[in-house]
Amino acid sequence: MALRHVILTLLEAGPASGYDLQKAFETEVGYFWSASHQQVYRDLGKLADAGLVRFSVVPQSGKPDRKVYELTEAGRAALLAWIESPVPPRKLHDEFMVRLMAGELVGSVALRSILRDQMALRGARLAEYRTIEARHFGGVDPASLPMMQRLALMRLRLGIRGEEAWLDWAQELDSVLDAPDSPPS
């Protein structure tokens, strides 16, 4: 159900089309929420049916018409109520961990290469995040920023810390895999 609330949140920041929202999922909100354009369009329809958003059609020359959505009063109220509702426990689905477990049981030799692949991938992501941080915020103290940018920076930093922690751990795992196996006593 939360995707609807993410959409409401994005619309609270200003009117937008389905296309605009989908772009947001690929960029700013991408490091804490993802959604495909099909989901976005469908949920916009559902939200409109429920009276939480309304839209106006903006014709364009040469391009398809834009449907620009905005929050209704009911939508704003629903969003406000949701913010303070309890956060459901998130459930984890970490395929990499499963492969690690499976690889060990099956006696696969490929554990190392899977680990290295994953490290490269996440290292690249971390570098990307750091670039964004440097370009947009350039080593500034978060407390000195207006609240909006301050929280945007903090959201980015969570992504950075998460990747750092993962890479630290992966490094430890990599070295620990080197040690010879001793039979269980």
Place this chain on the structure above:
Amino acid sequence: MALRHVILTLLEAGPASGYDLQKAFETEVGYFWSASHQQVYRDLGKLADAGLVRFSVVPQSGKPDRKVYELTEAGRAALLAWIESPVPPRKLHDEFMVRLMAGELVGSVALRSILRDQMALRGARLAEYRTIEARHFGGVDPASLPMMQRLALMRLRLGIRGEEAWLDWAQELDSVLDAPDSPPS
């Protein structure tokens, strides 16, 4: 699709009933995969249809019969092939982050209390993980353990590091929220 492979992995470790598997999802594998008993039973059925697992019915006195599942050769082969298949990029869905963003836009006063709640929750989880670590592994060097326990410990440590990183970040956020807001220049 990955749930089926998690089940195959658990069965590779030894025969088990649906009930046993579901217990595993609540304990050992709980910090990297979750599944409800309905999912487990349904997917066991699908796996049996596909010939990747087989089961034998074990009657019990006073309790319902157990259906004890085990891997077939085809199942083991499928698992092996899967381990080295590329890991699809995991998608994030962090409700807490969305609330933070929404709360700011709407001007909610409740941000602080949401943050504190979440910190308490994750702090408790971290404490739990550390207790398990101390009880099962008692400060031992992972490299000295047989491979199986070694990886079990490393899986647990990923959970620990993840919670630690989150709490560090939350602490920073908490203090950063104190600073007065300055209007965007």
Place this chain on the structure above:
DNA sequence: TATCTCATGTAAGTGGTTACATGATTGC
């Protein structure tokens, strides 16, 4: 000439959640 971007959607399938259902045994 071909691909990318803008901009919208439908249809079919899979994955996951919630609620319902049964029934004996063990511990409070």
Place this chain on the structure above:
DNA sequence: GCAATCATGTAACCACTTACATGAGATA
């Protein structure tokens, strides 16, 4: 007497993915 544990499942619904579809203008 009541709840929890053991052990299995079905049915209905909701969320999400993959594939298909259109069509003009911009860029390589």
